[in-house]
Amino acid sequence: VQLVESGGGLVQPGGSLRLSCAASGFxxxxxxxxxxxxxxxxxxxxxxxxxxxxxxxxxxxSVEGRFxxxxxxxxxxxxLQMNSLRAEDTAVYFCGxxxxxxxxxxxxxxxxxxxSS
Amino acid sequence: xxxMTQSPLSLPVTLGQPASISCRSSQSLVYSDxxxxxxxxxxxxxxxxxxxxxxxxxxxxxxxxxFSGSGSGTDFTLKISRVEAEDVEVYYCMQTTHWPYTxxxxxxxxxx
Numbered sequence: 691v692q693l694v695e696s697g698g699g700l701v702q703p704g705g706s707l708r709l710s711c712a713a714s715g716f717x718x719x720x721x722x723x724x725x726x727x728x729x730x731x732x733x734x735x736x737x738x739x740x741x742x743x744x745x746x747x748x749x750x751x752s753v754e755g756r757f758x759x760x761x762x763x764x765x766x767x768x769x770l771q772m773n774s775l776r777a778e779d780t781a782v783y784f785c786g787x788x789x790x791x792x793x794x795x796x797x798x799x800x801x802x803x804x805x806s807s
Numbered sequence: 808x809x810x811m812t813q814s815p816l817s818l819p820v821t822l823g824q825p826a827s828i829s830c831r832s833s834q835s836l837v838y839s840d841x842x843x844x845x846x847x848x849x850x851x852x853x854x855x856x857x858x859x860x861x862x863x864x865x866x867x868x869x870x871x872x873x874f875s876g877s878g879s880g881t882d883f884t885l886k887i888s889r890v891e892a893e894d895v896e897v898y899y900c901m902q903t904t905h906w907p908y909t910x911x912x913x914x915x916x917x918x919x
Contacts (some may be wrong), residue, residue, distance in 0.1 A: 724908075726856070734848070734856060734899055736908040750907045751808070784855050790844050790903050793868045795858035 691715040691796040695785050698801030705775050705805070711768040711785030711798060719743075719763040724788055725770050727781035728800075737783070738770065753779075775805045809833050809902055813911035819919040820895070826887045828914045830900035835880050837904070844903040847876055847885045848910075851896045859898075860885065890916070 697709040709725070725737040738749045738759040747759050758771040768785050782800040789795065810833040820826045836843045847860040858867050860876035863883060873888040887894055895918055900911040 733897075733913040734850070734901075734910045736901070736910060739908070748906045786855075788846070788858070788903065789861070791842060791862060793861070793865070795846075795848075795861070795867060797855035797857075799855055 691787075693785050693787070693796055693798035695783065695798040695801040698783065698803045700804045700806065701775055702807050703776060703805055706771070706773045707775065707803060709770040709772065709783055709785075709801060709803070711770075713766045713768065713785075713787075716787065716796070718761075718766040721787050722790075723759075723761060723768045724786045725759060725768075725783055726786060726797075727779075727783045727803075729778070729781040732781075735781075740768070772803070775803075777805050779803060780805045808907055809836070809905045809909050811900055811902060811909050811911035813898075813900060813914050815914060816912060817915050817917060819917050820890045821919050822892060823889050826890050826894075826916065828885045828898055828900075830878075830883045830885070830911050832881045832883075832902055834905070836902050837880065843879065845876075845878065845883050846901045846903060847874075848899045848901060849894075849896050850899065850913075856899065892918075 692714045694712045701707050724739040740747045740759045756774045760769045784797050784800045786797040812831045814829045845863045848856040850856040859870050864876045875886045895916045897913045897915050899913050
């Protein structure tokens with residue numbers, strides 16, 4: 691299993707960024723997928739997830755209306771569109787797969803998003 | 808949102824001795840299917856998290872049997888039977904019963 695995030699970088703407050711996650715080594719199209727973030731020196735925070743077919747999406751309150759999670763099963767890819775970025779969104783963003791009821795949890799190496807002027 | 812409260816936040820440990828971390832949730836983590844979706848993760852600074860335990864007490868593949876999870880309802884515990892040097896990391900509980908999913912604050916193991 692491999693998950694590789696990309697798209698992080700430095701962005702000004704109010705700006706936008708799109709993160710991508712390329713998945714391989716498992717059947718992406720039948721897996722719920724997640725984004726989790728970790729601000730510098732802080733703990734883990736679950737951000738969003740998306741159902742296998744993209745028909746259901748859930749977000750933490752602090753990003754609701756600003757972030758959009760999506761996926762392309764034909765490309766085995768997960769995305770996070772981040773708009774109206776704030777300083778408090780600065781974090782390493784990890785994409786991941788969590789099998790809720792059985793063994794299996796996999797995460798990428800993370801991509802750093804820095805929101806600063 | 809379900810608040811996950813871990814204690815202690817810092818745990819001095821002696822290699823070869825047991826260690827225990829507590830996690831309490833602000834509401835029951837029993838899902839409508841009867842399962843309790845409480846997970847434990849381990850994370851080394853600068854690295855991605857690794858899940859150790861799912862559904863309270865089930866070890867993920869490849870996790871050493873010195874790690875065990877227990878609990879029910881709102882009260883959960885991660886135990887390490889004999890701490891090894893490689894276990895000195897940060898541990899998080901995480902509930903995947905209620906939206907939004909939530910993590911505890913993290914417990915940092917430190918060598919005494």
